[in-house]
Amino acid sequence: MIRINENYLKLQASYLFSEIARRISAFQEAHPDREIIKLGIGDVTRALPPSCIEAFHRAVDEMAEDSTFRGYGPEQGYPFLRNKIATEDFQARGADIGEDEIFISDGAKCDTGNIQEIFATDIRIAIPDPVYPVYLDTNVMAGRTGEFHNGRYESIVYLESTGANEFIPDLPRKPVDLIYLCFPNNPTGATITKDRLQSWVDFARENRSLILYDAAYEAFIRDDSLPRTIYEIEGAREVAIEFRSFSKTAGFTGIRCAYTVVPKNCVAYDGNGAKHSVHALWNRRHSTKFNGVSYPVQRAAEAVYSKAGRTQVRDRINYYLKNAGLVRQKIAALGFECVGGEDSPYIWIDGRTNSWEFFDMLLQKAGVVCTPGAGFGRCGENFIRISAFNSFENVQKAMARIKIALKE
Numbered sequence: 001m002i003r004i005n006e007n008y009l010k011l012q013a014s015y016l017f018s019e020i021a022r023r024i025s026a027f028q029e030a031h032p033d034r035e036i037i038k039l040g041i042g043d044v045t046r047a048l049p050p051s052c053i054e055a056f057h058r059a060v061d062e063m064a065e066d067s068t069f070r071g072y073g074p075e076q077g078y079p080f081l082r083n084k085i086a087t088e089d090f091q092a093r094g095a096d097i098g099e100d101e102i103f104i105s106d107g108a109k110c111d112t113g114n115i116q117e118i119f120a121t122d123i124r125i126a127i128p129d130p131v132y133p134v135y136l137d138t139n140v141m142a143g144r145t146g147e148f149h150n151g152r153y154e155s156i157v158y159l160e161s162t163g164a165n166e167f168i169p170d171l172p173r174k175p176v177d178l179i180y181l182c183f184p185n186n187p188t189g190a191t192i193t194k195d196r197l198q199s200w201v202d203f204a205r206e207n208r209s210l211i212l213y214d215a216a217y218e219a220f221i222r223d224d225s226l227p228r229t230i231y232e233i234e235g236a237r238e239v240a241i242e243f244r245s246f247s248k249t250a251g252f253t254g255i256r257c258a259y260t261v262v263p264k265n266c267v268a269y270d271g272n273g274a275k276h277s278v279h280a281l282w283n284r285r286h287s288t289k290f291n292g293v294s295y296p297v298q299r300a301a302e303a304v305y306s307k308a309g310r311t312q313v314r315d316r317i318n319y320y321l322k323n324a325g326l327v328r329q330k331i332a333a334l335g336f337e338c339v340g341g342e343d344s345p346y347i348w349i350d351g352r353t354n355s356w357e358f359f360d361m362l363l364q365k366a367g368v369v370c371t372p373g374a375g376f377g378r379c380g381e382n383f384i385r386i387s388a389f390n391s392f393e394n395v396q397k398a399m400a401r402i403k404i405a406l407k408e
């Protein structure tokens with residue numbers, strides 16, 4: 001009799017986006033003539049930069065000739081891309097990262113989800129609340145949690161992000177082994193300063209823990225004083241793994257390309273206290289279970305670093321940031337407190353009422369879809385997330401409708 005991994009039974013139904021979809025279709029059925037504007041989605045809406053498209057086409061053409069055709073590539077990624085990443089994203093910012101510490105993959109979702117596999121099941125884990133759900137669910141699947149009660153899994157140390165700590169979690173009061181952090185944050189849009197990030201790195205060094213730093217939204221940072229990578233922080237090479245993605249940076253959500261940085265100094269311990277290289281473990285895992293991102297996709301990603309590619313990427317992100325700025329300004333003018341939207345595509349709004357009620361009110365009265373904060377964790381209750389991924393015209397229209405709706 002084949003038995004299941006019963007940890008899967010502990011998972012909560014992924015209720016958030018299916019429930020949103022259900023409420024939208026019910027609304028559409030009841031009001032077929034009303035136009036809906038979706039500001040709930042975390043997916044980009046603008047086309048790929050032309051430089052990426054050109055490089056993509058050229059690489060596809062190479063596949064059409066025996067002389068230039070490529071089969072399996074290196075599992076860790078082609079040197080042309082790893083080298084660009086190491087020099088442009090890290091060394092140019094004074095962060096000492098080598099190309100052999102970069103692992104190209106098909107998504108930060110897979111990498112942030114898979115990384116836990118190389119660590120023991122009985123380690124102590126700290127996970128933000130509210131949170132991008134992948135970190136939590138993959139640890140539930142692996143059996144690192146107990147049951148779910150009152151919105152929380154047993155055995156997880158929750159790092160609460162609230163107005164009281166300006167949405168940057170406080171250091172845990174007791175030692176933990178694996179720490180998930182995400183900045184600029186999804187869902188709150190909050191960013192972390194170098195000093196605050198330094199305190200996390202120091203904590204990890206003191207406790208021999210490891211930080212998993214998700215920087216999928218790094219490209220949205222415009223404030224030069226903020227760290228663009230955790231490796232700008234002293235000592236981070238010993239205790240941090242960083243996840244990056246071309247998804248939100250360059251519109252690769254449907255193309256799939258990302259990377260993970262595992263410095264060679266990072267160590268973890270076996271049951272006898274002996275040190276092991278995390279880089280070697282991840283390399284083993286990656287090359288055993290993954291066969292590389294396709295060649296044309298890696299060429300398209302390389303084009304992000306060309307002169308024209310950079311300008312095109314920056315223009316796209318500026319476009320979303322202009323949307324985010326408008327949302328912030330209009331929401332603040334209506335008397336709501338919010339965070340994010342300055343160095344991030346998300347605006348986290350204190351709706352001062354149950355998240356789902358606020359969601360329903362915006363849908364019914366304004367025809368605008370947001371994401372209820374409660375879907376990201378207990379600390380998300382009373383908040384909603386608005387995303388800047390839409391056209392400027394739609395964002396303008398949505399904000400005008402929200403203004404009327406809230407005044408009714």
Ligand code: PLP
Nearest residue numbers: 107108109132186216245247258
């Ligand atoms: N990390 C965070 C915080 C995200 O919000 C997302 C996507 O929404 C991802 C990772 C996934 O990125 P990718 O498209 O590279 O899998």
